[in-house]
Amino acid sequence: xxxxxxxxxxxxxxxxxxxxxxxxxxxAPTKAAFIYIGPTxxxxxxxxxxxxxxxxxxxxxxxxxxxxxxxxxxxxDAERVMAQLANKGNEIIFTTSFGYMNPTLKAAKRFPNVKxxxxxxxxxxxxxxxxSARFYEGRHVIGKIAGRMTKSNVIGYIASFPIPEVIRGxxxxxxAAKSVNPDIQMKIVWVFSWFDPGKEADAAKAMIDQGADIIxxxxxxxxxxxxxxxxxxxxxGQASDMGAFxxxxxxxxxxxxxxxxxxxxxxxxxxxxxESADTFDxxxxxxxxxxxxxxQLPADVRAMALQAIGExxxxxxxxxxxxxxxxxxSPWLAAxxxxxxxxxxxxxxxxxxxxxxxxxx
Amino acid sequence: xxxxFVQIILGISIASVPLIFAATGELLVERSGVLNLGVEGMMxxxxxTGFVVQFHFDNALLSLAAAIIAGMSIAAIFAxxxxxxxxxxxxxxxxxxxxxxxxxxxxxxxxxxxxxDRVDAINVPGLSDLPIVGPLVFSYDPLFYLSILMxxxxxxxxxxxxxxxxxRAIGDNHDAAHAIGHKVVRYRFIAILFGGAxxxxxxxxxxLVQVPIWVEGMTAGRGxxxxxLVVFASWQPFKVIVxxxxxxGITILQLHAxxxxxxxxxQYLSMLPYLMTIFVLVTLRIRIxxxxxxxxxxxxxxxxxxxx
Numbered sequence: 001x002x003x004x005x006x007x008x009x010x011x012x013x014x015x016x017x018x019x020x021x022x023x024x025x026x027x028a029p030t031k032a033a034f035i036y037i038g039p040t041x042x043x044x045x046x047x048x049x050x051x052x053x054x055x056x057x058x059x060x061x062x063x064x065x066x067x068x069x070x071x072x073x074x075x076x077d078a079e080r081v082m083a084q085l086a087n088k089g090n091e092i093i094f095t096t097s098f099g100y101m102n103p104t105l106k107a108a109k110r111f112p113n114v115k116x117x118x119x120x121x122x123x124x125x126x127x128x129x130x131x132s133a134r135f136y137e138g139r140h141v142i143g144k145i146a147g148r149m150t151k152s153n154v155i156g157y158i159a160s161f162p163i164p165e166v167i168r169g170x171x172x173x174x175x176a177a178k179s180v181n182p183d184i185q186m187k188i189v190w191v192f193s194w195f196d197p198g199k200e201a202d203a204a205k206a207m208i209d210q211g212a213d214i215i216x217x218x219x220x221x222x223x224x225x226x227x228x229x230x231x232x233x234x235x236x237g238q239a240s241d242m243g244a245f246x247x248x249x250x251x252x253x254x255x256x257x258x259x260x261x262x263x264x265x266x267x268x269x270x271x272x273x274x275e276s277a278d279t280f281d282x283x284x285x286x287x288x289x290x291x292x293x294x295x296q297l298p299a300d301v302r303a304m305a306l307q308a309i310g311e312x313x314x315x316x317x318x319x320x321x322x323x324x325x326x327x328x329x330s331p332w333l334a335a336x337x338x339x340x341x342x343x344x345x346x347x348x349x350x351x352x353x354x355x356x357x358x359x360x361x
Numbered sequence: 362x363x364x365x366f367v368q369i370i371l372g373i374s375i376a377s378v379p380l381i382f383a384a385t386g387e388l389l390v391e392r393s394g395v396l397n398l399g400v401e402g403m404m405x406x407x408x409x410t411g412f413v414v415q416f417h418f419d420n421a422l423l424s425l426a427a428a429i430i431a432g433m434s435i436a437a438i439f440a441x442x443x444x445x446x447x448x449x450x451x452x453x454x455x456x457x458x459x460x461x462x463x464x465x466x467x468x469x470x471x472x473x474x475x476x477x478d479r480v481d482a483i484n485v486p487g488l489s490d491l492p493i494v495g496p497l498v499f500s501y502d503p504l505f506y507l508s509i510l511m512x513x514x515x516x517x518x519x520x521x522x523x524x525x526x527x528x529r530a531i532g533d534n535h536d537a538a539h540a541i542g543h544k545v546v547r548y549r550f551i552a553i554l555f556g557g558a559x560x561x562x563x564x565x566x567x568x569l570v571q572v573p574i575w576v577e578g579m580t581a582g583r584g585x586x587x588x589x590l591v592v593f594a595s596w597q598p599f600k601v602i603v604x605x606x607x608x609x610g611i612t613i614l615q616l617h618a619x620x621x622x623x624x625x626x627x628q629y630l631s632m633l634p635y636l637m638t639i640f641v642l643v644t645l646r647i648r649i650x651x652x653x654x655x656x657x658x659x660x661x662x663x664x665x666x667x668x669x
Contacts, residue, residue, distance in 0.1 A: 039466065039577035041473030071578070156620070189619040192628060196581045199612065201572040202372060206616040209368040223572045226476065245476055245574065358624045 029065040030270040032056065033090040035081055036070045037097035037220075038195045044220035044239040045194070046070065048256040049096045049119075051240075055259030056266050064266055074099025082107035086114045092269045094262065095119065097194070098163055104128060115274050117265055120165050122346050124276055131261060134282030135165070136172035136345075137312045138254030139216075140319035141290065142236045143176030144308055145251055146214045147184055148301045149234055150177075156207030157188045158200055158217040158224055162359050164348040166218050171352045172319045173216060178354060180304070187212055188357045197223035208233060225249060234296070241291040252305070253291040261287060280341065283312035320345070325353035367496045369617055374505060375571055376609030377602075379404070379563040381508040383587035384594070384601045385515050386559025391591055392519060393552040394532035394660035398454025399439055401584025402461020403557050404564035407432040409465040411565030412575040415477045425504075425565055432561020433554045435461055440553040443664075444546045450662050458584065466577040479573045480504070502570050504562070509602070511559065516598040528552060532658035535665040545665050560584070589638035595645060595656045608634045 034053045038046040050068065057066050067090060072081050078100050085093050086107065092115040095104045101121040108116045108128045116125075120132040146155050155177060159166050170188060177184045187210060189203045200219050204227040207215065215235040217224045222245040228235035229246040237243065237253020261279065268274040281287035290309060293302055311317035322333030327350055332339070339345055351359060383400050390397050411428035415421065439457050442448045480502055518525040528548050531538040535545045567583070568575055586608055593608075594600035615630045645657060 187620045210620045
C-alpha cells in the first residue's frame with residue numbers, strides 16, 4: 001500500500017514537474033539576433049541598429065534574449081554567422097546591411113523555421129522580410145539646407161558603393177539643393193567602403209581642397225565630420241547625431257530610428273503573428289528623424305527646413321516630384337508625377353539631370 | 362591651382378607617413394632574417410595606446426612614447442615566441458595581427474565617442490611662409506620629418522656601421538654568423554623590438570595626426586601594405602620612401618580625380634600596390650636566379666637553433 005502511495009507520489013511529482021517545465025518553456029525568452037556590418041563604435045549606421053536592439057531589450061526585458069555580432073563581412077562569412085545564430089536557437093535574425101541580401105536568402109532556405117529580417121534589400125521569402133527607411137526624405141532636407149548655406153556653391157558627397165540606396169540619396173539631395181540654389185554643383189567621390197575613417201577623411205579633404213564648403217556623406221564613420229570641423233566648413237551627421245565630432249560643423253544629422261520597428265517585429269515572433277512583409281518607413285512613421293538644427297542656421301533657412309520636415313511628416317511632400325529628367329536628358333517624371341517604389345526607386349541606377357559625374361560600374 | 366597642387370602633395374605625404382614608419386621598421390626586421398607578419402596588429406595597438414594617452418594627458422610626446430612602448434610590447438611577444446620558443450614565424454605573425462586587432466577593439470570600447478587635439482604641423486617662422494616651397498617643405502607635422510630621419514638612420518645603420526653589417530650577415534646566414542660568435546638571437550630580438558616601435562608610431566600617426574579619432578580596425582590594411590612595401594623596396598631603405606609615396610599617392614590622386622569628375626575605377630587602383638609588389642617579386646626572382654643581384658635576406662623566415 002505504501003508502495004502504491006509512493007508510486008503515486010512520484011507520478012504526481014513527475015506530472016507537476018513536466019507541467020512546470022512546460023510552463024517554463026512558455027515563459028522562456030524569445031531569442032533575437034542582430035548582424036552588423038561595422039563595429040557598434042562607428043557612431044553611425046551600426047551604432048543606430050545597436051540602439052534599436054537595446055530599445056527592444058529595454059521594452060521586453062526578460063522576455064527577450066539578444067545576441068549581436070559586429071563587423072561581419074558581406075559574403076560567405078555572413079551566411080556562416082547566420083547559420084550559427086540559427087543553430088543556437090535564435091528565432092528571428094536581423095541582417096542589417098544591403099550586402100547580406102543573398103546570404104540571408106540562402107540561410108533562410110536552410111532554416112525555414114527561423115524568421116529573417118533584411119535591411120535595405122528587395123528580395124523576400126516566406127520567412128524573409130525586408131525593411132528600410134526612406135532616407136531620401138532626410139537627404140531632401142539636408143539638400144535644401146546645403147543649397148542655402150553654401151557660399152562656394154560646391155557640395156562634396158562621400159559615397160560608399162554604387163547601389164540604389166546610395167544613388168537615391170545623391171539624387172534626392174541634389175534635386176533639393178538645386179531647387180533652392182540653381183548654381184549648385186555636386187562633387188561625388190566613391191570610397192568603395194562603408195567604413196574606412198582614413199579614406200573618408202582623405203576624401204573629405206580632397207573635396208574641401210577642390211572648393212566644397214559643405215560635406216555630405218553616405219559612409220559610416222565620423223571622420224568626414226571632423227575634417228569639416230577642422231576646416232571651418234559644414235557637414236551633416238549620417239545615421240546618428242555626430243555633433244560631438246563637429247559641434248560647429250554639424251548643421252543637422254539624419255537619424256535612423258529602428259527601435260520601434262525592431263520591437264514590433266520581435267513581439268510579432270513571440271506572439272506568433274510574424275509574417276513576411278516589406279516595410280519602407282520615413283519621416284512620417286518616425287523611422288527617419290533629425291538631430292536638433294544647428295544654431296548656425298539663419299532664421300529663414302531654419303524655417304525652410306522645418307517646413308520641409310513638416311510636409312514630409314504630413315505626407316504632402318515627395319522628394320522626387322516631376323518634372324525631373326535623367327542625366328542623359330531623357331524624361332523620367334512628368335510635372336507633378338512621383339515615381340513608384342518599384343522599380344524606379346528601389347532599383348535606381350541613374351543620376352538625375354544636372355549631376356556632372358558618372359556612376360562607377 | 363597652385364594651392365590645390367600644394368594640398369594634393371600634402372595629402373599624399375600624410376598618407377605616406379604611417380607606411381614609411383611601419384615599412385622601415387619591418388625592413389630592419391627582415392634584414393635580420395625575421396619575417397614578422399604582425400605589422401597590422403602592432404600598428405593598431407600603437408594607434409589605440411597613443412590615442413588613449415593623448416586623450417587623458419593631452420601630451421603629444423607622452424602619447425608617442427606610449428605608442429612606441431605598446432608596439433614594442435606586442436613585438437616582444439612575437440620575439441619571445443619565435444626566437445626563444447622557436448615557433449613558426451608566419452603563423453605567429455598572423456596570430457599577432459589578429460590579437461592586436463582584437464585587443465585594441467576591446468581597449469578602445471570606451472573611446473569611440475571622443476576626440477583629441479591633433480598633433481599639429483610645426484611652422485618655421487619665415488620659411489613656412491615662402492610661396493609653394495614653404496608649405497611643401499617646411500610645414501609638416503614633426504612626425505613627417507622624423508619618418509624621413511628614421512629612413513636615413515636605418516640606411517646608415519645597415520650600411521655604415523659594424524653592428525649593421527653583423528645584422529645583415531645574420532639575416533643572410535645565421536649559422537655562419539653564429540659560428541663566428543655573433544649573438545643571432547640577441548640581434549634579432551632587438552630588431553623585432555625596433556620594428557614594433559616603428560609600427561607603433563605609424564599606428565599612432567593614424568589616430569593622432571591623420572584623423573584624431575579612435576575607431577576599431579582603423580588601420581584598414583595599412584600594415585599589410587607596409588609589408589608589401591618592404592618587398593617593393595627590395596629591402597632598400599630609401600626605396601621605401603619612393604614606394605610609400607606611390608602607394609599613398611594612388612589613394613589621394615584617385616579621390617581628387619573623382620572630385621574633378623574623372624571616371625576612374627577605384628577598385629583597380631586599390632589593387633595597384635599589391636600588383637606592383639607581385640611584379641617586383643617576380644623580377645626579383647629572375648634577378649636572384651641569374652645571380653646578378655642578391656637582395657632578399659637568405660635566412661628570411663627560417664628558424665634558427667644554435668645546436669643545429
